[in-house]
Every structure is written in C-alpha cells, then in structure tokens.
Amino acid sequence: MAKIEICSEITGSVWKILVKEGDEVEEDDALMILESMKMEIALESTADGVVRKILVNEGDQIASGDVACVIEE
DSSP: OOEEEEEOSSOEEEEEEOOOTTOEEOTTOEEEEEEETTEEEEEEOSSSEEEEEEOOOTTOEEOTTOEEEEEEO
16 A cells, blocks of 8 residues: 655645544545635645544644655555
8 A cells, every 4th residue: 555645835834634544535635724824725635545644733833845644545
C-alpha cells in the first residue's frame, strides 16, 4: 500500500480538522481548513484511501510544503 503525504500549499494556521485517523477518504475530500490572511482554504485529499496519521493540531501554524497528514491507498 502506498503512503501519500498531504502537504500544505500555503502558509497559515490550521483552523479546523475535518477527519480523524482511520477515516476513509476519497480524492478531493476536504481534510482540514487552513486560514491565511483571513481566507479559509480547504486542504484536500489527493487520492482515495485511509487517513493514517494527522501531523498537525487545530491552531498550529503550518508553512507551505509542510506535511499535514498521511493517507494510505
């Protein structure tokens, strides 16, 4: 099974996490909401799979390119 790292495309804060470890997700499902410059941006799954690890918490700062979670296909 392939592990896919889901990375932030922006620098901002983790406003809300919408999934938990063990959840099944489909490609393009919103995993969490990031906030940057008063805009809310969804971080979406890039593949179908199971959320194996969430590496951030609500309120954390995240930089562009940081891994936010890992999905296993």
